[in-house]
Amino acid sequence: MKAVRIRAFGDPEGLAVVALPTSVPAGNEVVIAVEAVGVSGADALIRRGALAAYGFTEGFIPGNEVAGTVTAVGDGVDASWEGRRVWAFTGTGGGYATQVCVPIEQVLPLPSALSPVDAVTVGGSGAVAHFALRHARFTPGEAVLVRGAAGGIGVMAVQLAARAGASAVAVTTSSAERGDRLRRLGATHVLDRCGNGDADAPAGYDVILDIVAGDGLSAFLDRLNPNGRLVAVGAVGGPPPADLGSKLMARFQRSLSFATFSAATVPAADLQAVRRDQLDAAARGELTAVVHDVLGLEQARLAHQKLDAGEVFGRLVLTP
């Protein structure tokens, strides 16, 4: 089988297609012939070595979200899974490959009306967005701002907040064209990366989902309503400023909350239940799969070049 490894941390040239032995499932696992794998912003961070402290070392094969067909089952897995079309979250990478082994608990049936390409743009990032909104204690009627809305998580967060009855769904993005696309997904106000550019946008938000972090994060504390909650979901813009805590304390009388959110803290069964619902909703056309482009496995470097260039709206997908 073929896979794409991070041979050396750094630019996309460090990604290499390698030949590996055919996958053999361990107990409780299935082998999936991968037809589609999502390429995420997190993959680029891992490739650059930015997540080495979290155990992502050179030699890692990226790709957590896959869809395809089960070709073999390990001990303890019902044989009826063989031949079924599935979506799966590996949780440990390995998806940039023609085959991947996944524990059966992380596998879901692929709705027949949903293509593998569409499925890998919805199931993983949609659940992150869902539980991040829940972590932010979002309730219908509240105003939401999604900072960094043009990525895989953001396009799902916008749709979910709009569907759940947010009074406003503002987004930050870097171009008017992206803003128009986000409006079609449910955004009501389009702001530039600094949070400006729409005179009609709400003065404050009850919830900010922040996928960017970086030096610009502190300024968004002033966009929170009293009792507002800012939840950090990602850090594509780099680490937050060191004085974020003191900036928060300086706004003491507004009862603001800052929290981080990681899907790793959500019970696996809860994640799977939401993923299943969202894949079904996408199959019914109630959620939009936002596919930026579809490339072959050998084009993984090109995919990462596009990520690095900031070209990607929604998800890039590789089709091994």
Ligand SMILES: NC(=O)c1ccc[n+]([C@@H]2O[C@H](COP(=O)([O-])OP(=O)(O)OC[C@H]3O[C@@H](n4cnc5c(N)ncnc54)[C@H](OP(=O)(O)O)[C@@H]3O)[C@@H](O)[C@H]2O)c1
């Ligand atoms: N919390 C969790 O459980 C969880 C799970 C998976 C991933 N993650 C994290 O989520 C992030 C990846 O999410 P993603 O794939 O949705 O993001 P992404 O596509 O990499 O980026 C989202 C958007 O942020 C904007 N952006 C990029 N760099 C920026 C900068 N320097 N300043 C301001 N805006 C910038 C870009 O939009 P514009 O150009 O339009 O502004 C980009 O489209 C990673 O940090 C990853 O670790 C978290």
